[in-house]
Amino acid sequence: MSTAIVVGAGIGGVTAAVALQRCGWQVSVLERAPELGEVGAGISVWPSAVAVLEELGVKGVEKAAVVSKPAGMRKPSGRWVLAAADLGVEIPVMIHRAQLHELITAEFGPAVTVRTGYTVTKISQDETGVTINDELRADLVVAADGIRSVVRGALYPQYEGPRYSGYTAYRGIADLEVDDGGGETWGRGRRFGFARLIDGRIYWYATANQPAGHGGDHAAVSEAFGDWHDPIPKLLAGTADVLHSDIYDLQLPLVPFVHGRVVLLGDAAHAMTPDLGRGACSAIEDAGALARHLHETPELATALNGYGAERRPATTKLVKRSRAIGRVGQLENPLVRALRDGLFTVGGKVASLRRRK
Numbered sequence: 001m002s003t004a005i006v007v008g009a010g011i012g013g014v015t016a017a018v019a020l021q022r023c024g025w026q027v028s029v030l031e032r033a034p035e036l037g038e039v040g041a042g043i044s045v046w047p048s049a050v051a052v053l054e055e056l057g058v059k060g061v062e063k064a065a066v067v068s069k070p071a072g073m074r075k076p077s078g079r080w081v082l083a084a085a086d087l088g089v090e091i092p093v094m095i096h097r098a099q100l101h102e103l104i105t106a107e108f109g110p111a112v113t114v115r116t117g118y119t120v121t122k123i124s125q126d127e128t129g130v131t132i133n134d135e136l137r138a139d140l141v142v143a144a145d146g147i148r149s150v151v152r153g154a155l156y157p158q159y160e161g162p163r164y165s166g167y168t169a170y171r172g173i174a175d176l177e178v179d180d181g182g183g184e185t186w187g188r189g190r191r192f193g194f195a196r197l198i199d200g201r202i203y204w205y206a207t208a209n210q211p212a213g214h215g216g217d218h219a220a221v222s223e224a225f226g227d228w229h230d231p232i233p234k235l236l237a238g239t240a241d242v243l244h245s246d247i248y249d250l251q252l253p254l255v256p257f258v259h260g261r262v263v264l265l266g267d268a269a270h271a272m273t274p275d276l277g278r279g280a281c282s283a284i285e286d287a288g289a290l291a292r293h294l295h296e297t298p299e300l301a302t303a304l305n306g307y308g309a310e311r312r313p314a315t316t317k318l319v320k321r322s323r324a325i326g327r328v329g330q331l332e333n334p335l336v337r338a339l340r341d342g343l344f345t346v347g348g349k350v351a352s353l354r355r356r357k
Contacts (some may be wrong), residue, residue: 012266012283013144019291038101042203044092049281052288078229149268172239270315
């Protein structure tokens with residue numbers, strides 16, 4: 001039986017483990033954290049990623065998620081810039097990130113073993129396999145260890161790696177119900193968006209221009225958005241814990257996703273800003289593509305090269321498009337913002353950007 005080591009047990013890593021298991025591989029998952037699980041808030045799962053999960057036998061994604069209604073764009077005053085009826089975009093489903101992780105790992109069978117509290121510090125390979133930390137060996141290694149991937153750094157030490165986007169993000173779950181379809185509100189260098197989860201709670205996110213490492217907490221986000229239109233103040237007041245993180249993506253061009261018997265997947269390969277809402281979905285699609293190529297092509301090198309040839313161009317486009325939306329969304333110049341809003345009102349430019357894969 002062919003063997004694989006998956007480094008990282010986030011959404012992409014556990015999906016890859018399920019995908020390889022279905023291909024008949026024996027899989028070992030290595031996770032640096034002391035326990036298996038996901039942290040975070042809500043996540044949008046687009047139809048293409050839902051299709052991959054269904055193909056892999058992951059059950060309950062549609063059932064456990066709320067189908068998010070198309071939502072429009074507003075100004076901080078509440079005035080609509082782009083009405084929901086004008087969007088015409090495909091509709092994702094909304095689910096808590098931890099719940100999605102649990103649905104995927106529920107499909108782990110005897111062929112998948114998990115080792116937590118394990119840090120990868122060294123990787124080497126030859127014609128017959130890959131060795132991790134001079135002790136673990138497999139036919140294939142899947143690096144799903146995130147934007148600051150240790151494996152990517154070892155394979156491509158000259159690569160510059162993450163790039164700060166210029167803005168930070170806040171995320172939270174408000175434990176209350178609101179009579180609002182959600183959507184996004186764009187202000188001067190700031191944005192706020194929200195959507196409903198399965199249990200009626202509201203997942204919200206906000207961005208603000210500021211230097212990296214500046215910090216942020218509940219008080220900071222409340223001060224920045226507390227005077228915006230309803231129900232934003234209510235959502236902030238109804239949130240117990242606020243997650244804060246500076247937003248990074250990977251420098252372009254992206255490194256090759258395949259290096260011998262090692263493949264990069266998810267954020268380790270193509271970390272993008274969250275402006276498209278497709279980061280985790282792209283990782284899921286990576287896993288599906290990898291499994292498909294391994295299933296259809298007996299020769300390992302050919303299968304891996306097919307994976308790289310398919311996913312690197314596709315995700316490069318997403319990194320570029322997501323970065324572009326972020327730049328437009330975080331504009332501060334009032335004249336340029338007025339022009340932007342006018343264009344969106346007429347043509348629905350954000351919708352067209354988000355609709356294309």
